Amino acid sequence: MPLILLAPLFGFVVVLTGVRGRRAASNVTILTALVMLAAALLVGWARFRQNTPYRIAYQWINEPVSFTGDQRFQGFGVDLSVRIDRYALAALAGALVIFLAALAWHRVAAPREPGQVRYHVNVLLLMLSVAGVVVSTDLAELFAFWAVSGIASYLLLGHRWGTESSARASQVALALPFLGDMALLSAVGVLYSRFGSIDLDKLPPMLLSTPGVGLKSLTAVALLLLVAVFVRACLWPLTAWQTASVEAPPSLLALVSGIWPILAGSLLLRVLPFVGAAGPQAPRAAGYAFGIAAVAGPLLGLVGTELRRSLLLASSGGVALALLTVVYPASAAAGLTGLLAVALGRAGALMSGSAAVAAMRTADLRQMGAAGRIMRGTAVALIIGVAAFSLGPAAAAAWRPRALASIALAAGLFLVALAGFRVAFAVVVGPLRRRRAFEPGRVREVQFSLVIAALLAGGVGFVAALLSFFTGWVVYLGARSQDVPSVGTYVLYVAMVLVGAAAAAAAFGLRKDRSLAVAGLLGSRLGTGWATAEAILARYVWRPGLGVVNGVEGIGLPAAERGAGRAASAAGRIAGRPLPWITVAAVAAVVLAVVVGVVTAGGRL
Numbered sequence: 001m002p003l004i005l006l007a008p009l010f011g012f013v014v015v016l017t018g019v020r021g022r023r024a025a026s027n028v029t030i031l032t033a034l035v036m037l038a039a040a041l042l043v044g045w046a047r048f049r050q051n052t053p054y055r056i057a058y059q060w061i062n063e064p065v066s067f068t069g070d071q072r073f074q075g076f077g078v079d080l081s082v083r084i085d086r087y088a089l090a091a092l093a094g095a096l097v098i099f100l101a102a103l104a105w106h107r108v109a110a111p112r113e114p115g116q117v118r119y120h121v122n123v124l125l126l127m128l129s130v131a132g133v134v135v136s137t138d139l140a141e142l143f144a145f146w147a148v149s150g151i152a153s154y155l156l157l158g159h160r161w162g163t164e165s166s167a168r169a170s171q172v173a174l175a176l177p178f179l180g181d182m183a184l185l186s187a188v189g190v191l192y193s194r195f196g197s198i199d200l201d202k203l204p205p206m207l208l209s210t211p212g213v214g215l216k217s218l219t220a221v222a223l224l225l226l227v228a229v230f231v232r233a234c235l236w237p238l239t240a241w242q243t244a245s246v247e248a249p250p251s252l253l254a255l256v257s258g259i260w261p262i263l264a265g266s267l268l269l270r271v272l273p274f275v276g277a278a279g280p281q282a283p284r285a286a287g288y289a290f291g292i293a294a295v296a297g298p299l300l301g302l303v304g305t306e307l308r309r310s311l312l313l314a315s316s317g318g319v320a321l322a323l324l325t326v327v328y329p330a331s332a333a334a335g336l337t338g339l340l341a342v343a344l345g346r347a348g349a350l351m352s353g354s355a356a357v358a359a360m361r362t363a364d365l366r367q368m369g370a371a372g373r374i375m376r377g378t379a380v381a382l383i384i385g386v387a388a389f390s391l392g393p394a395a396a397a398a399w400r401p402r403a404l405a406s407i408a409l410a411a412g413l414f415l416v417a418l419a420g421f422r423v424a425f426a427v428v429v430g431p432l433r434r435r436r437a438f439e440p441g442r443v444r445e446v447q448f449s450l451v452i453a454a455l456l457a458g459g460v461g462f463v464a465a466l467l468s469f470f471t472g473w474v475v476y477l478g479a480r481s482q483d484v485p486s487v488g489t490y491v492l493y494v495a496m497v498l499v500g501a502a503a504a505a506a507a508f509g510l511r512k513d514r515s516l517a518v519a520g521l522l523g524s525r526l527g528t529g530w531a532t533a534e535a536i537l538a539r540y541v542w543r544p545g546l547g548v549v550n551g552v553e554g555i556g557l558p559a560a561e562r563g564a565g566r567a568a569s570a571a572g573r574i575a576g577r578p579l580p581w582i583t584v585a586a587v588a589a590v591v592l593a594v595v596v597g598v599v600t601a602g603g604r605l
Contacts, residue, residue, distance in 0.1 A: 001054075001084060003039035004092065004135060007032050008128035015121050022116040026107045029120045033103065033127065037096040044089045053085035055137065055201070083137040083201070086477050087336060091266045092134050094340040094464070098258040098347050099127055101457040105351050106251035108449045109358075113249055119159060126152035126259065133263050139188045139198035142267075146184060149263060150177055150232075156252045157245040176241040180231025184267075187224035190217065204273040215279045222282035225271045226289070233264035235293035235320050236300065239313060246308040246363075250354030257312060258347030258457070261319045265339040268326050275327065286327050291408030294320035298415035305365040307353050307423060314389075314419035315346035321393035321412045324405060331399030333478035334468050338392040341465035345388025348458025349420070352381035355446045355454065356427050361438055365423065369430035374443050377451035379428045381458055386420040388461030390497050395468035398489040410496050417500025425508035 011032035019025045047054060058080040103123065106113070113119065129152060132145030157173040192198050194213045195206050207218060234242045234257070242257050275282045294317045301313030322342050325335030355378045356371055357363045371379040390413070397409040432440040445451070467473050469490060 001039065001043050001056075001082065004036055004043070004131050005082070005128070007035045007039065008124055008131060012121065012124040012128055015117065015124060019117060019120075022111065025117045025120040026103065029123055029127075030100065030103050030107075032124060033096055033099045036127070036131065037093065037100070040089055040092045040096065043084055044086075044093075047084065047086075047089075053083050053088075055081065055083045057081035057138075080141060081137045081199070082135045084135060087266070087269055087333075088134050090336065090340065090477060091262050092131060094344060094460075095130050095134070095259055095262050097460050098255060098262075098344060098457060099123070101347060101351065101453045102251040102255040102258075104456070105254070105450055105453040106249065108447055108453075109355075110249055110251065113159075115159060119156075119252075122152050122155045122159070123255070126156065126255075130259055130263060134266050137200045137270075139191065139200060142200075142270075143181075143184055143188055146232075146263070146267075147181055149259075150174075150181055153177075153256045153260070156256055157242075157248050159249060159252055160247075172244045173241045176238060177231055180228040183224045183231070184228035187221050187228070190221050190224070194221075200270050204277075207273065207277040218274065218278040219281050222271070222275045222278035223285060225267070225274060226282065226286050229264045229268045229323065230289060230293075232260050233319050233323060234260060234312075235290070235316055235323075236297040236313070239297065239300075239316055243309045243312050246306065246312070250351055253308065254347040254350040254354075254457070257315075257350060258343045261322070261339055261343040261346075264319075265323060265326055265336055268323060269332060269336060272327070272329060272332065276329070283327055287324060287405050287408075290320045290324035290327070291405060291412070293317070294324060294408055294412035295415060298412070298419040301419035302415075302422065307357055307363045307365055307368070307427070308350060310365070310419065310423050311346065311349050311353055311386075314386075314416055314423065315342060315349070317412050317416040317419070318342040318346070318389040318392055321409060321416070322396060324409065325393060325396035325400055328400050328405075331396050333474045334396035334399045335393070337464055337468040337474070337477065338394070338396040341392030341461045341468065342389040344457050344461025344464060345385045345390075345392060347385075348454045348456070348461060349382055349385030349389065349424075351450070351457065352378050352385060352454040353423065353427065355450055356382070359443050359446060360432065362435075365426040367435060368427050368432065370432035370440070370443075372428040374432065374440075375445045377445055377448070378454070379424075381451055381454035382427060383421075383424050384455065384462050385458030386424045387501075388458055388465050390417040390420050390500070391465040391494070392461070392468070394493040394497055395465070395474075395490065397493045399474070410493065413493055413496040414500040417497045418504050421501045421504035422508060425504055429508060 011028055015025050015028050019028060126149060129145045129149040133142060133149060136142040136145055154174045188198055194217050195203060195210055197203055231238050245253060297313050297316035301310045304310060319342050322335050322339035325331040356368060356375060359375060360368050362368060394413055434440055
């Protein structure tokens with residue numbers, strides 16, 4: 001079990017300090033991922049029949065801060081604790097498959113990419129922090145690994161230095177998710193201030209039995225934790241921190257977009273006791289937020305013709321649907337399995353779609369096609385990846401009771417399938433037309449190893465989607481008996497996915513050019529509306545606000561400082577003269593005597 005954290009740490013140190021070649025750095029990184037995967041599988045085999053989690057903790061920080069007051073707050077401690085359960089092992093295995101697929105892809109597809117050693121150092125840093133987030137049980141430790149994961153993701157998405165587009169995208173990837181990280185840090189602070197503990201195993205029994213802690217505090221904590229999950233899962237309307245980075249290397253985009261849903265789902269599973277103890281407000285808010293994101297993301301994925309952006313938006317709906325099922329305890333196990341399917345499927349779809357973009361020399365869906373005839377392996381990998389993130393949440397949706405969330409689940413599954421298969425059929429079917437300086441007859445299938453890497457991620461994701469329909473797996477992963485949904489409920493939600501895929505096939509099999517033209521027109525209109533809104537905000541909000549700030553900083557503050565300085569100088573000069581102060585005191589005494597006399601006379605009258 002220590003290899004789960006020690007292997008990426010050793011690999012990071014070795015590549016950072018002693019490796020200077022591209023192949024050597026790639027070999028060490030892939031070997032590290034394989035060692036971690038083998039360690040996770042061995043731990044899973046050793047704990048196969050054990051329902052209780054295995055935990056070890058090492059004391060790290062233990063400082064006395066007070067000698068009076070509540071005993072809980074007289075000392076502050078942070079433990080390096082590791083908690084291994086079936087959820088953690090499943091999440092870790094899914095994340096490592098994404099790492100291996102992305103590394104294998106990058107090894108072959110990007111040999112001339114700048115900063116090869118820097119690339120592998122950042123990947124190892126992300127690998128270490130991902131393992132830390134999954135197995136941590138102390139919230140301070142978890143937040144530290146969570147923040148390092150965010151920094152590593154920022155460094156990876158901004159890997160291409162020297163270009164303006166990469167610099168802007170990396171700024172968005174740093175600033176926008178920072179809101180979710182600060183929400184998580186605030187939740188940790190509130191929990192410690194109320195309970196004097198940040199251990200996820202010790203906190204649940206204390207939630208409803210601690211004097212002075214009510215539903216308001218618990219609701220605030222639950223909402224802050226849900227904000228952290230929502231932002232880092234890259235759900236609408238906060239998808240910009242990934243969609244702005246579509247020009248990043250394909251393996252990095254697939255890696256970051258596949259890893260963060262797993263981390264968000266792992267955190268949500270750990271904090272479910274806080275959401276449940278907060279009363280009905282927090283679960284209701286989570287249901288509304290995830291439900292809206294599940295519908296709005298795929299709807300925006302139908303607008304526009306950029307392949308990678310469309311795939312990210314379509315799969316964001318699948319992530320939202322999976323997280324919506326994780327919130328409900330009965331469907332948490334199936335929801336995590338579906339979330340792994342969505343994460344793996346979107347990574348495979350992004351890699352296979354990027355292969356088609358490189359071969360056809362365009363990311364515009366209106367100018368792509370014929371992959372089913374020219375690039376059969378890439379076409380199969382793309383379809384399997386889309387099927388994985390479309391079908392992933394279907395089984396978990398059947399585990400939820402019939403409620404208002406069922407409407408969002410059904411509509412979301414239909415829209416995710418429609419938006420995802422829209423991209424797949426636009427690439428696979430239809431003619432590939434000649435363009436200027438482009439000859440369709442010269443398009444060839446990419447290298448076999450690239451197809452295998454995309455198939456590895458998408459295929460494992462599709463297997464995870466199928467596995468979520470097996471009751472034995474769901475009950476085993478959840479480690480408790482649950483009410484099994486009926487077969488008809490499964491059929492209902494699977495039918496929504498099939499209807500969405502059939503609608504995409506009909507639209508792009510019969511009227512591909514017309515459908516893409518409408519999507520392109522809507523995308524251009526949406527871009528024009530966004531630019532107009534930005535101009536209006538800049539004209540009436542940002543510029544006046546900036547003018548006020550500049551006026552205050554350039555004129556108001558210096559004038560106030562000069563006035564305060566003059567007043568202080570005058571007060572100092574007056575303080576050095578005794579006679580004026582005696583005069584002022586005498587006049588004040590006379591005025592006070594007159595006022596007291598008048599008030600007394602008025603009271604007598």
